[in-house]
Amino acid sequence: MKQLTRISTTFALSALALSIAATSHAVTNEEILRDQQTPEDILSYGMGLNGQRFSPMDSLNKANVNQLTPAWAFSFGGEKQRGQESQPLIKDGVMYVTGSYSRIWAVDARTGEEIWQYDARLPEGIMPCCDVVNRGAAIYGDKVFFGTLDAKMVALDRETGKPVWIKKVADYQEGYAISAAPMVVDGKVITGTAGGEFGVVGKIVAYDAETGDKAWERPTIEGHMGYIYEDGEAVENGITGGEANLTWPGDMWKNGGGAPWLGGTYDEATNSILMGTGNPAPWNSHLRPGDNLFAASRLALNPDDGTIKWHFQTTPNEGWDFDGVNELISFEYEEDGETVHAAATADRNGFFYVLNRENGDFIRGFPFVDKITWASGLNDDGSPIFTEGGRPGNPFGDDAEDGKGETVFAQPSFLGGKNWQPMAYSQNTGLFYVPSNEWSMDIWNEDVTYKKGAAFLGAGFTIKPVNDDYVGVLRAMDPHTGEEVWRHENPAPLWGGVLTTAGGLVFTGTPEGYLKAFDDETGEELWRFNTGSGVVGNPVTWEMDGEQYVSVASGWGGAVPLWGGEVGQIVKDFNQGGMVWTFKLPSSAGNADVASR
């Protein structure tokens, strides 16, 4: 009996391999644009370029989710067990999933068996800024694309895992890296760059998906020239922001930061890439009076040539390390009989913004965290009403004459009301499900030190929980009223993405190791499964052979253990890992099949 099973499995495998070869076809731009409506595949980060992370499937629902059962699990192997922030993709019965340290696998989506693995050959001793994570890949044509920690874009043959082209996006030795998933729009692979800690100027780069030829490049900081490439030649395509020094003093714009390190979303209706930018540099905001565009902003770019259509800056003259990179999710709603083309984002700074995505105009905004100390609210144009004394002081100002290292308490902390972990929007409830955190920080300037004719001054941050019993809060937010419809508190900070479905479910993971499902209307926890390591990845759902599957990467890591300050105490005993877990409802046939393996 056992022998028979093995033979039949082997046979099934070879048959499967054949069927992959036979059925996999070149993914078109139209398929990517329809990604959200086609549950049998997941071709893009966000389960659709708009980033809603909403699935129209409802066979898995509130009534049966409690029976959700593991179908298979896959280990990333090796010793690199840290920081699995990836989102799996699915096409033609194959899962494409990235892991930390710039690795990617193709896995049989029915059995969890490995088809191929590709490890980027990272330079010896590479020291990427902010952990070793990778957030996912993109599929187009017969290729799969992902960015690496040494700031390269890699195109692999989807069937063999062999590299077709590899392009250096930026110099890792200067502090650049890529951790975000790329997106493919109209045959162009588009990526941002990470590395704000070193003051590098952020840029967004597009490549021809087929050839790897650079198509355009757009710096995110005012004063830097953008380029399009014609026959390999760089052609000037306008200075970002028009000219230098409009919102920056002196030559500060040259090292202005603004890293678009989290990638972006795409809105088909307006043909815009929506991408956010990191904090400006240097850290002391008093050294760079002005808005410091386009740092801490959301940008709408033309995917054809990288020109900026509009911008919306969440934190002008940013001084708290509130990156503006968080995802801008397109959604529609009816108002006065008209459809509003809106987009929403939950910023690191604690405010939730609803924008008109046709022109970037501010529609409304409200706090999505319990307390914000640095601003008391938003003006009619969406700019913050700064709190007096809420900004870390100028260590060189005349107001700092007491000579004490000044400490400012700020909430949220620099890790943000919400960090990289993407929220989800339900077309059923009209709510956003926001994986947020309640934490604060002390920012202090050290006393200036002089030695042998030279000056030095440092600064520091300490991150602290606000409440004794929880940091993470999964929130259901009404984008029209700002009302928190429900909340679910979690002891550790939430660091994984959210998925919501037409079946009335909201999925997210916890650093404690659970993948959880909630009722999208009440927040009631309906199901949980312990994956064995912290879940900081993005759950996905898809359909295969008439059944609904759910997958998530498991493996604790990311920025919290690196920067967590006192919060580190909460998470210090969590163990690392590197797995993909896949779940489905037990069907009679499927159940027997799984049991026999």
Next chain:
Amino acid sequence: MKRHFFGVVAALLLFPWLSVNAQQTVTVVPDRTYDKVMESGYLVAAFYEDFPPYSWQEDFTPQGIDVDIARRIAERMGLELRTFWISPDETLEGDLRNSIGVGHYMRRGNIADILMRVPYDKRYAYQQDEMGNLINEMGVLFGPYSEEQWRIAYNTEQLDSVNTIAVLQYHPVGVEMASLPETYLSTFMQGRIRDQVRQFRNMTDAFDALAAGDVSAVMGMQGEIDYHLDRLADQPLAQAETGFPSIGKQQWDVGMAVRFTYRQLGYAIEAEIDGMVREGEVAELYHQHNLSWSLPAYYDQILEPDDAVLELDNVSIDP
């Protein structure tokens, strides 16, 4: 207290010819007010030793831009310059105490009239302790004559560029021992660059190692970089335009300090150095030394953009 007393008595018994000096050591600093300085015919300026291009001695001859500036100040006041050499203490506070406050503990009372190359910073000057007393009451800071900043120099055969200090995670970087660059590079981002930091006794050794390719980069002050790149002009060395994340003060003004009891002397010298800055004489002296010079930020606040005194073309000179 007792031991100290016996020490003095012993010194007097053993070395009676020292008695005059010893008396000064215990009680007073020289009473060199403005009038007495003018009467004496000389000005005593303190300099950091072995600190090119600012101040050093070659065959017992004082050298350097700070020496020349001090000499011109003295000349303008009709005085002769006398030099006074100090080793840097751990912080500026110690330097002020040793050079113009009470004198080094090995030579109490032996002080100069002014100390050169003192960062001009009102906030530092007004720092207070818990009781509200001024911490740095010994020295009065005045007369900013230059602006300084941190810089990276690199070996162009080893590095194409140093656009960010992230590069220093991967390539050895030379610093002067016990300097602020050493502290900065060793602690930045939880010590990411620490393993690449190479210490040298002084910047001359660091730059010689850079030229030899033993380190790929050196971090120092603008003047030091200018000087050593000029000294090693036949070597493949260049200066980078790197920013320094998390250093709050990237540029600072450099001036002088005088003892708090000699403010009148300070005012007189301030008038001279202010004239030298406005008339372009300081810029010219820097130029003669092949050093770049930037107008102190102090003047940004007190001069109108079209102020006549600054119709110098050489407000910022690149050598």
